[in-house]
Amino acid sequence: MASSSSMLTPPAAVTVCSSSKSKGKTLEQQGVSGWGCDTYTPESARVFQEWLTSRRLPPQKLVLQPVKSGGRGLVSKANIRRGEKLLYVPFSLVITSDSEWSNPECGSYLSAAGVPDWPFLATYLISEACQGTNSPWHSYISALPRQPESILLWSESEVNKYLFASSVYGQALERISEVQKTFDSMDSSIYRKHSDLFPRKFFNIQSFKWAFGILFSRLVRLQSLNEQVALVPWADMLNHSSEVKACLDYEEKSNTIILTTDQAYQPSEQVFISYGEKSKGEILLSYGFVSVDTHPGDSLNVSLSLSPNDEMLEAKQAVLHEYGLSTPCKYPVTISGIPSQLFAFAYLAASPSTLQSYYSEMAAVAASKGGLKLDGFRPFAFDVPLDVDIQAYQTVLDTIEAALRKVSKYLEDKGKDNIVMSNESDAKNAKLRMASILCTSEQRILQRAQYIALIVPKIIRTKLRELLARKTSSGDGKSSLLYGLRKLFN
Ligand SMILES: C[S@@+](CC[C@H](N)C(=O)[O-])C[C@H]1O[C@@H](n2cnc3c(N)ncnc32)[C@H](O)[C@@H]1O
Structure with a gap:
């Protein structure tokens, strides 16, 4: 030691x-x-x-x-x-x-x-x-x-x-x-x-x-x-x-x-x-240590909150409270994915008053325990308008990118600081090294999560355009959309 x-x-x-x-x-x-x-x-x-x-x-x-x-x-x-x-x-x-x-x-x-x-x-x-x-x-x-x-x-x-x-x-x-x-x-x-x-x-x-x-x-x-x-x-x-x-x-x-x-x-x-x-x-x-090896269980917590300007803030807080949650909510993101619970929270945050009857179901998923698989890209089985999907994914993306910017900046600055590091005591160097390993690992996890949160709205938008162009019912279009997205999450 x-x-x-x-x-x-x-x-x-x-x-x-x-x-x-x-x-x-x-x-x-x-x-x-x-x-x-x-x-x-x-x-x-x-x-x-x-x-x-x-x-x-x-x-x-x-x-x-x-x-x-x-x-x-x-x-x-x-x-x-x-x-x-x-x-x-x-x-x-x-x-x-x-x-x-x-x-x-x-x-x-x-x-x-x-x-x-x-x-x-x-x-x-x-x-x-x-x-x-x-x-x-x-x-x-x-x-x-x-x-x-x-x-x-x-x-x-x-x-x-x-x-x-x-x-x-x-x-x-x-x-x-x-x-x-x-x-x-x-x-x-x-x-x-x-x-x-x-x-x-x-x-x-x-x-x-x-x-x-x-x-x-x-x-x-x-x-x-x-x-x-x-x-x-x-x-x-x-x-x-x-x-x-x-x-x-x-x-x-x-x-x-x-x-x-x-x-x-x-x-x-x-x-x-x-x-x-x-x-x-x-x-x-x-x-007090950080190991260099990576493993699939490596994770980091990201926090999500409701917007203070949300006109449905109180109703949303009330359902979260019913399921034992309070904001900000922390969820673990791993190298193999973003938990469905986090998406459910983001959907709740993105849902307008017209979806109020679903708030409770969304909060229930947001508070659920254990691994849940996404069915397609939504964390629940009911339909919501595709712009809510996009908004929910945008919330996730913003949260992940904010965390990513922080670790990336830290690592960049630390790179510039290498000379300072060699002048520090062994104990300080050990701390700096541990912090770098931790941030590098978190950066890798966040980059993968960023990819998921980025790609889904892109696919949704493309499919939405196709759907509108073909003027087909959203049911057919959505099933092929769900099929494509399922591959991303399973
Ligand atoms: C339960 S003690 C294990 C015995 C300890 N190595 C000792 O000499 O007393 C836990 C401490 O061991 C060290 N440790 C345990 N596993 C480690 C690992 N994989 N890499 C580096 N340090 C480790 C850390 O200092 C940790 O706080």
């Missing part, structure tokens, strides 16, 4: 990769308040693995090693079959909101206050980290990254500078602000009221961001345990690949966390898991 901005790191630059000299002392007694380690060393890996074994992790087919991408990762020591079960991390090694606190008073206080899982676990991590070697999790905390690669550790000016053109810009700022707000609320309602339990020296925004960075990049949702969120030492050393579907889960029979592989591995190959079907931007937000 490369390091991030120094501005938001926990205080004091002390590396605490397990040391026997500090035995029996809290971090406070040691005068240390930077948690985790900076880099992989064989010694720190050995100490961590010994601790895991002492906590009953069974012998493993995997070993913790430096890897090409992702800093450290788990690498196969022997042949691994597809479908083989690995890890078997005992549940006693898992951190959840039910874990025991070294300082039980802190835990009882938070439970009584009904603190939600994430701030609860963040406080747990900080509280255990403060305990130093007195915490049963000392070796785990020492093995965690001192600067988790999370967007939370980017400064606001870095987010503005590097991400403003990408689709996740707003989400990045929102996430940073949400964590700040969560801290403020914990601080005013809990930490400051009980500074004996939650000393300011440790329970501050820097530590909170560190803990949240750890949670964003390592917390797993265990499907077989009612989606319980958990930190799973050892399993959380697995890196992500978009080509892998295998996830961690709880196995009741063994009371452990297991990984069932979905591919075979040879000795010395890195074993991967999936962090979920996430876009490059979402991965950057939570895990």
Whole structure:
């Protein structure tokens, strides 16, 4: 893991990769308040693995090693079959909101206050980290990254500078602000009221961001345990690949966390898991990296709104509200297409008052879940005038082109900025590189979406002219039109 901005790191630059000299002392007694380690060393890996074994992790087919991408990762020591079960991390090694606190008073206080899982676990991590070697999790905390690669550790000016053109810009700022707000609320309602339990020296925004960075990049949702969120030492050393579907889960029979592989591995190959079907931007937000490989699931969110000048604005807002939508609405565009839901929204936005009886059906499609195929070029089966089709596609096109202009300009300017890049620090260069990969990927997706949104109105207009010239009924003409367009979307 490369390091991030120094501005938001926990205080004091002390590396605490397990040391026997500090035995029996809290971090406070040691005068240390930077948690985790900076880099992989064989010694720190050995100490961590010994601790895991002492906590009953069974012998493993995997070993913790430096890897090409992702800093450290788990690498196969022997042949691994597809479908083989690995890890078997005992549940006693898992951190959840039910874990025991070294300082039980802190835990009882938070439970009584009904603190939600994430701030609860963040406080747990900080509280255990403060305990130093007195915490049963000392070796785990020492093995965690001192600067988790999370967007939370980017400064606001870095987010503005590097991400403003990408689709996740707003989400990045929102996430940073949400964590700040969560801290403020914990601080005013809990930490400051009980500074004996939650000393300011440790329970501050820097530590909170560190803990949240750890949670964003390592917390797993265990499907077989009612989606319980958990930190799973050892399993959380697995890196992500978009080509892998295998996830961690709880196995009741063994009371452990297991990984069932979905591919075979040879000795010395890195074993991967999936962090979920996430876009490059979402991965950057939570895990702080952007992979160069492309995959069909790569997507970006585009937002659509209703025109404030629409005379039917209120009626449209009301039907959207009925289906649980509010504007602007975000939809994921992928390299393989634009979702029907987005088109349905655009049709609603483009529909005049004469189509009011269809608003509800349009909103229902706009709010529907899962993949929907377009029948021809419309996201629903009923007829609307062809000029509404054209207007709806124009809305989609305008939205896509606005996003495209932003990323293209960013990439163009960045090209001119190459000299500046070589003068920046490694951490800044890494951010610039990630932003460029993200914007390049988004540009590719948007260009394809632009093609779809452009070509359809063109075909509609041509066919419309033909129809008018032939003065045939729109039914016949439309069916051949639908046939031609179907090929584009299927
Ligand atoms: C669950 S941890 C995995 C273990 C981590 N590599 C470590 O050394 O602690 C998630 C973090 O690993 C890194 N990571 C995971 N998959 C990656 C990948 N494919 N490329 C680059 N970094 C990756 C990111 O820093 C991410 O925040």
